[in-house]
Amino acid sequence: MGCAQTTAEPPFALTLRESNTERLYCLSGQAQHLGLMQGMTLSDARALRPDLITRPATPELDQQFLRALARWAGRYCPWVGVEGRDGLVLDVSGSTHLFGGESEMLADMRMRLTRAGIAARIGLADSRGAAWALAHFDEGVAAPGDPLPTLRPLPVAALRLDGPTCVALERLGLRTIGDLHDTPRAPLSRRFGNGVLMRLDQALGVQGEPLTPLPDPPRYGVRLTLPEPIGLSADVMAGLARLLDGLCDRLRAQDMGARVLQLTLRRVDQASQQVELRLARAMNDPAVILPLFERGVSAVEAGYGIDQLRLGAPRVEALPPAQIQSAIRQSEEEGVASLITKLGTRIGLENVQRFLPADSHIPERAHILAAAAFSEPAEKWPRPAALPPRPLRLFAPEPIGGRATGPGREPPPQFRWRGMRLERVHVEGPERLTPEWWLPSEAWQNGVRDYWRVETRQGRRLWMYHTPQNPGWFVQGEFA
Amino acid sequence: MSADFTAVYPLKRGRAHEVCGPGATYFAASCCNSSPKPSMWILPDWSHEALNPVGLAQYCDPTRILLAKAKTQVDLLAAAEEALRSGAMGLVICEIYEPLSLTHGRRLQLAAEAGRTTGLIVMPEGMGSNAAETRWHCTPLSGKAASGSAGNPLQSGPEKGLDSTRQRWDIIKNKSGTLASWVTDWDATSHRVIVVSKTGERSRAASAPLGLRADHG
Numbered sequence: 001m002g003c004a005q006t007t008a009e010p011p012f013a014l015t016l017r018e019s020n021t022e023r024l025y026c027l028s029g030q031a032q033h034l035g036l037m038q039g040m041t042l043s044d045a046r047a048l049r050p051d052l053i054t055r056p057a058t059p060e061l062d063q064q065f066l067r068a069l070a071r072w073a074g075r076y077c078p079w080v081g082v083e084g085r086d087g088l089v090l091d092v093s094g095s096t097h098l099f100g101g102e103s104e105m106l107a108d109m110r111m112r113l114t115r116a117g118i119a120a121r122i123g124l125a126d127s128r129g130a131a132w133a134l135a136h137f138d139e140g141v142a143a144p145g146d147p148l149p150t151l152r153p154l155p156v157a158a159l160r161l162d163g164p165t166c167v168a169l170e171r172l173g174l175r176t177i178g179d180l181h182d183t184p185r186a187p188l189s190r191r192f193g194n195g196v197l198m199r200l201d202q203a204l205g206v207q208g209e210p211l212t213p214l215p216d217p218p219r220y221g222v223r224l225t226l227p228e229p230i231g232l233s234a235d236v237m238a239g240l241a242r243l244l245d246g247l248c249d250r251l252r253a254q255d256m257g258a259r260v261l262q263l264t265l266r267r268v269d270q271a272s273q274q275v276e277l278r279l280a281r282a283m284n285d286p287a288v289i290l291p292l293f294e295r296g297v298s299a300v301e302a303g304y305g306i307d308q309l310r311l312g313a314p315r316v317e318a319l320p321p322a323q324i325q326s327a328i329r330q331s332e333e334e335g336v337a338s339l340i341t342k343l344g345t346r347i348g349l350e351n352v353q354r355f356l357p358a359d360s361h362i363p364e365r366a367h368i369l370a371a372a373a374f375s376e377p378a379e380k381w382p383r384p385a386a387l388p389p390r391p392l393r394l395f396a397p398e399p400i401g402g403r404a405t406g407p408g409r410e411p412p413p414q415f416r417w418r419g420m421r422l423e424r425v426h427v428e429g430p431e432r433l434t435p436e437w438w439l440p441s442e443a444w445q446n447g448v449r450d451y452w453r454v455e456t457r458q459g460r461r462l463w464m465y466h467t468p469q470n471p472g473w474f475v476q477g478e479f480a
Numbered sequence: 481m482s483a484d485f486t487a488v489y490p491l492k493r494g495r496a497h498e499v500c501g502p503g504a505t506y507f508a509a510s511c512c513n514s515s516p517k518p519s520m521w522i523l524p525d526w527s528h529e530a531l532n533p534v535g536l537a538q539y540c541d542p543t544r545i546l547l548a549k550a551k552t553q554v555d556l557l558a559a560a561e562e563a564l565r566s567g568a569m570g571l572v573i574c575e576i577y578e579p580l581s582l583t584h585g586r587r588l589q590l591a592a593e594a595g596r597t598t599g600l601i602v603m604p605e606g607m608g609s610n611a612a613e614t615r616w617h618c619t620p621l622s623g624k625a626a627s628g629s630a631g632n633p634l635q636s637g638p639e640k641g642l643d644s645t646r647q648r649w650d651i652i653k654n655k656s657g658t659l660a661s662w663v664t665d666w667d668a669t670s671h672r673v674i675v676v677s678k679t680g681e682r683s684r685a686a687s688a689p690l691g692l693r694a695d696h697g
Contacts, residue, residue, distance in 0.1 A: 332517065332568065335566060335567065335568030336518065336546075336568045336569075338566065338568070339520075339562065339563060339566040339568045339569070340546070342562050342566070343548055343559050343562055343563070346550075346555060346558055346559060346562070347548060347549065347550045347551075347555055347559055351525065351548060351549045351550065352546060352547070352548050352549075353546070353547040353548075353549065354543070354545070354546055354547065355533035355542045355543065355545065355547070357533075363532070363534070364530075366534050367532070367533045367534060367542075369547065372546055372547075377543045377544070378543045379543075380543065381533065381537045381541060381542050381543055383537055387534075389535070389538060390532055390534040390535040390538075391532055391535050392505045392506060392509060392531065392532060392535040392536060393505055393529045393530065393531065393532060393535075394529075394530050394531075394532045394535075395528050395529045395530065396528060425622045426622065455622050456622060457622055458622075459502070459503075459619055459620040459621050459622055459647075460502060460620060461620055477532065477535075478502075478505075478529075479506075479535070479620075479645075480502065480503040480505065480506040480618075480620040480645070480647065
């Protein structure tokens with residue numbers, strides 16, 4: 001069912017990379033007829049059928065689609081579960097008569113699926129095991145009460161047994177379910193354990209098997225409707241406090257934390273206003289979240305009054321209860337996170353940043369700036385012992401006049417920088433840095449740089465470089 | 481006139497201070513050490529003089545610095561007030577580019593008091609407000625210039641080479657003490673600022689930096 005259907009002439013298959021090999025993951029009917037099999041390596045399949053068309057499989061999307069299909073299947077019965085990677089299991093007991101009987105229901109199902117372009121195999125029986133066997137090996141409806149006559153001719157693999165067990169059973173001459181059923185049970189369970197007989201009993205309905213329906217996805221939204229419209233910020237905050245309590249209870253019950261909160265205020269004239277709060281980290285404590293809303297709520301235009309509040313959490317993250325390390329540290333982290341959120345509402349959450357070290361010898365690439373809300377601080381700042389001191393400020397290289405002098409091609413003894421006439425007293429260098437050839441950059445077009453630390457008589461300590469391949473002097477940083 | 485350096489540095493907690501001059505970045509970086517809590521550095525997002533954490537690492541731990549970037553002076557100050565008031569930070573450094581009015585300065589002062597957090601405004605010269613607790617002027621000195629202006633040989637060992645971090649720190653406004661100036665240096669072994677020499681005579685000490693400042697324009 002998860003397989004894309006194709007009506008084109010050449011065989012079609014989806015491939016999936018498993019342990020370094022591309023294998024066929026799902027095949028069209030055409031491809032199956034031509035002798036291709038699931039699990040075959042792609043190169044083998046190509047050797048057999050050079051005209052095979054393949055696309056990479058996306059199991060996550062398949063799962064998403066399967067879940068959508070499960071919701072659709074809710075039209076036939078309330079109990080729908082997912083079976084394996086490409087199946088649905090429906091408990092239709094008591095609902096078939098609504099469609100005029102079992103076979104009519106299957107016909108309706110098949111018709112709708114076909115219209116949607118989905119190829120499906122459907123089996124219906126008293127037990128889950130028998131329905132599985134029918135859906136996978138011989139479509140149809142088993143007679144109510146006794147599925148054995150229908151199941152008899154099916155191979156033992158229809159009992160959901162693993163490969164080695166099937167092979168072992170076939171070696172013993174037990175090829176079909178009928179064979180297995182007619183064999184004395186004691187030797188079977190002595191040889192194969194309880195698994196085989198359990199599957200057989202489950203298929204025949206002797207042993208029950210529960211069906212787990214898909215749980216409803218949790219919804220994080222609460223609403224408050226007011227008999228009289230309100231207009232004061234304090235009133236809105238009071239209403240919001242009630243909503244937050246409800247929402248946070250729900251979040252806490254599922255060990256989740258909200259990352260984005262959306263408050264929708266509906267006014268009497270049906271217009272609505274939204275206040276969005278992006279939190280610096282997942283939170284589910286109403287006392288911490290409430291003050292963060294203050295700025296957003298104060299900016300709301302109440303108009304003729306607000307008569308409905310709705311609070312939703314469109315983005316949630318898992319927030320498992322963590323070991324409390326120390327109360328002080330806990331409250332400190334909480335405080336920093338609240339501060340980041342508060343600043344985020346004013347200047348944007350991505351404008352609160354932190355430094356992360358980066359592995360590069362190019363001074364401007366030796367660190368990166370990451371949004372503090374979406375990154376963890378580095379454990380420790382790496383400090384290579386051999387690295388000469390680096391300036392506190394870096395800026396885009398500013399050219400200065402002057403020519404290299406002396407045997408070591410030292411910086412000019414006097415130069416002008418930012419309108420100041422500076423005189424060098426002491427220099428140290430050069431430190432040659434070569435551009436990273438694997439990352440072309442415009443700033444490094446002039447080739448290698450010889451960096452000098454220059455101390456001026458006027459006190460400024462500058463980081464200058466000379467580009468010998470393309471003579472010129474530049475100031476790129478300041479040490480103080 | 482002599483003043484005790486340790487009375488004014490590290491900066492008084494729960495107050496807002498100001499620093500200007502060409503060595504202000506170094507001054508701010510050296511202050512980040514004084515609290516176990518993280519520091520926040522608020523700066524205009526269009527500033528082309530980026531902080532370099534590799535350089536900062538000599539004086540403080542860059543992993544404990546948060547940056548906040550804002551567009552306008554109003555946003556910078558609002559962010560600074562929020563950060564000061566929250567009490568989650570040990571030090572809040574705010575770089576401004578327009579003169580600070582008395583109202584704004586006073587608000588920051590109140591926020592610093594409320595959050596028991598130290599505030600430090602890094603600003604161009606002459607833009608401070610009267611509400612500041614202290615105002616510092618930092619001028620880097622070359623090794624020779626320092627010895628020349630002091631007029632007497634330095635007590636602390638041999639002439640330091642290029643890696644010197646020698647600066648003249650003048651305290652040019654002090655609400656609860658006297659004005660003074662010191663020649664300071666960074667001691668890499670003890671990881672703190674030390675006073676190199678006592679510049680007791682204010683008349684002689686003041687003449688040198690003034691001359692330098694005129695040079696800078």
